[in-house]
Amino acid sequence: INNIILLQVEQVEADPLSLYGADKTDGVKTIVIGRKRGNLQPLGTGTCLQDQIIEGRKLFSISNALTASQSGAPVFVSNGTVLGMAITHEVASQRRYFAVPALEFIDMINNRGEAKPLTQIGKANSQRNASVKHIILKTDYGDITIKLYNETPAYRDNFIQLAEEGFYDSLMFHRIIPDFGIQTGAADTRHARHDDIVGWKGPGYTIPAHVVDGLYHKRGAIGSPRKPDDRNQNRRSDGSQFYIVTGRKYSDEELDALEAENNIKYTTQQREVYRTIGGAPHIDQSFTVFGEVISGLNVADRMTLLPVKGDFRPLQDIRLKSVEVVY
DSSP states (O other), X not given: OOXXXXXXXXXXXXXXXXXXXXXXXXXXXXXXXXXXXXXXXXXXXXXXXXXXXXXXXXXXXXXXXXXXXXXXXEEEETTSSEEEEEEEEEETTEEEEEEEEHHHHHHHHXXXXXXXXXXXXXXXXXXXXXXXXXEEEEETTEEEEEEEOTTSHHHHHHHHHHHHHTTTTTEEEEEEETTTEEEEOOXXXXXXXXXXXXXXXXXXXXXXXXXOTTOOOBTTEEEEOBOOGGGOTTOOEESSOEEEEXXXXXXXXXXXXXXXXXXXXXXXXXXHHHHHTOBOGGGTTTSEEEEEEEEOHHHHHHHTTSOBOTTSOBSSOOEEEEEEEEO
């Protein structure tokens, strides 16, 4: 939320805005200028040559009432220069308004170091992440404790990074499907209205598929959704969304039919699990499984009983309040 992405482009179309040099906002009048749809001045044209991630830390609290659509807009001061970039953030269930200060941008740009792609952020913590004991998903219906598989390290590291950044805080469980499970992690659900169509926005990147033999969609499995094959030939996973399988039990006849339909073969162990415990065998080998629930699956079961709309969004908003990583 406090990062800036530097883009190197072929041609600059607009002059940069002047930055305000003060290190505090006491007594300074601020004016938030929102983005106007359909009348955007491009900053650059042509192919993006290089992207670079700069990690930020400082924030200015401001009093202007922002809307979610104004996040990323410049915050001006009375002399016409830029105080910083507007963001909104949920603090103790209340929306707070901040600006990432201009001086922070200057410091980040001057100390930017080497460029690294979005998908590489957090890689330095891979060894630490392998020692995580468990992760607690705190929901409106209770806690769900999960573990992430070290067999899928890119998914483990990505999930932990997003959790520690607060990305998942206050997102909705936007899809609830009986006999399958619950899904959350879409960024467009944080401030969604009751009639909004949600579930299409992630963190800005996808992750290569990583289907591991022996990791399958048993009851309690955690997997990563993705776009359909006709729009996603490489079957890359969404960068932030995940589902928890509650599932149902399957007969041998049903498993035989799924094997023929999907051209896969279930092991003896998988068949026993799907017959006696349940799961979602119809999506095995098509989606990445990267974790499982170790306690609190009954919380997900309760959610699957709730009434939903035609797009499987619950009539009642249910939130993933926060995610705690336990080392």
